[in-house]
Amino acid sequence: xxxxxxxxxxxxxxxxxxxxxxxxxxxxxxxxxxxxxxxxxxxxxxxxxxxxxxxxxxxxxxxxxxxxxxxxxxxxxxxxxxxxxxxxxxxxxxxxxxxxxxxxxxxxxxxxxxxxxxxxxxxxxxxxxxxxxxxxxxxxxxxxxxxxxxxxxxxxxxxxxxxxxxxxxxxxxxxxxxxxxxxxxxxxxxxxxxxxxxxxxxxxxxxxxxxxxxxxx
Numbered sequence: 001x002x003x004x005x006x007x008x009x010x011x012x013x014x015x016x017x018x019x020x021x022x023x024x025x026x027x028x029x030x031x032x033x034x035x036x037x038x039x040x041x042x043x044x045x046x047x048x049x050x051x052x053x054x055x056x057x058x059x060x061x062x063x064x065x066x067x068x069x070x071x072x073x074x075x076x077x078x079x080x081x082x083x084x085x086x087x088x089x090x091x092x093x094x095x096x097x098x099x100x101x102x103x104x105x106x107x108x109x110x111x112x113x114x115x116x117x118x119x120x121x122x123x124x125x126x127x128x129x130x131x132x133x134x135x136x137x138x139x140x141x142x143x144x145x146x147x148x149x150x151x152x153x154x155x156x157x158x159x160x161x162x163x164x165x166x167x168x169x170x171x172x173x174x175x176x177x178x179x180x181x182x183x184x185x186x187x188x189x190x191x192x193x194x195x196x197x198x199x200x201x202x203x204x205x206x207x208x209x210x211x212x213x214x215x216x217x
Contacts, residue, residue, distance in 0.1 A: 022060050024050040029067050034121035038068055038129050065133070072126055072136050101164040101214075104155065105207045109181060113203070116185045124190055149174075165214045173214055180210050 018026070028050035032041045043064050047054040061067040116123060130136045156173045159165045165173055184206045188197055 019060075021050070021052050021056055024052060025057055025060065025067070026071065030071055030121055030125065033068065033071070033125045033129075038064075038125070038132075043067075065135075068125075068129060068133070069135055071122070072129065073139060099162075101159045102207055102211050104159075105177070105181075105210055106203070109184070109203050109206065112181075112185070113199070116189055120189050120193070123185075127186065127190065168214065176213065177210055180206055 025046060028046045029041075032045055032049060041064075043057050044054050046067075047057055050057075057067065061070060126136070130140065152174050153170055156165065156170050160167075160170070160173075168176075184202065188199070188202065
């Protein structure tokens with residue numbers, strides 16, 4: 001995805017009626033936050049890249065933190081981190097035809113793979129900054145608890161009852177599954193993006209790892 005399409009998707013997700021200057025500010029902030037991190041970025045740098053006066057930033061965003069939250073919030077609210085979009089929940093968890101746990105895992109990973117690939121700068125900002133900002137943690141926790149967890153519990157219990165998942169606590173199954181899938185995406189796109197991965201094989205290895213581990217044998 002080129003930079004224009006990437007920012008178009010972000011602006012759509014942000015659901016904001018942005019002025020041209022606001023759009024430039026957000027684009028510049030996304031680029032520099034992804035390159036250097038929030039703490040190492042100054043508003044003067046953002047203003048310079050956006051081609052606006054530094055005071056323009058503060059006319060739209062009271063603080064640099066407000067600017068960060070305006071970038072991260074759409075990811076949480078609209079996408080709830082790439083793996084757990086509400087749209088994704090409707091597509092995957094409510095598919096009544098899924099009777100095989102391995103098929104569910106495959107659909108989860110493939111459903112989100114292209115999205116993660118296309119939105120690496122935004123996701124990099126999210127993962128870098130969530131550990132340091134309580135506001136981001138609280139937003140994510142609320143979205144996950146309200147929108148994702150109930151559906152995930154229902155699906156895991158279904159596969160436990162039909163014997164495809166071993167006798168583990170449901171919350172443990174969810175934790176292990178999330179860690180494995182999110183870990184795959186983080187390593188693939190953030191930690192080692194230039195390594196010559198065979199993505200198809202890595203997806204299947206991840207599925208096998210989760211499936212075999214949760215069988216409880």
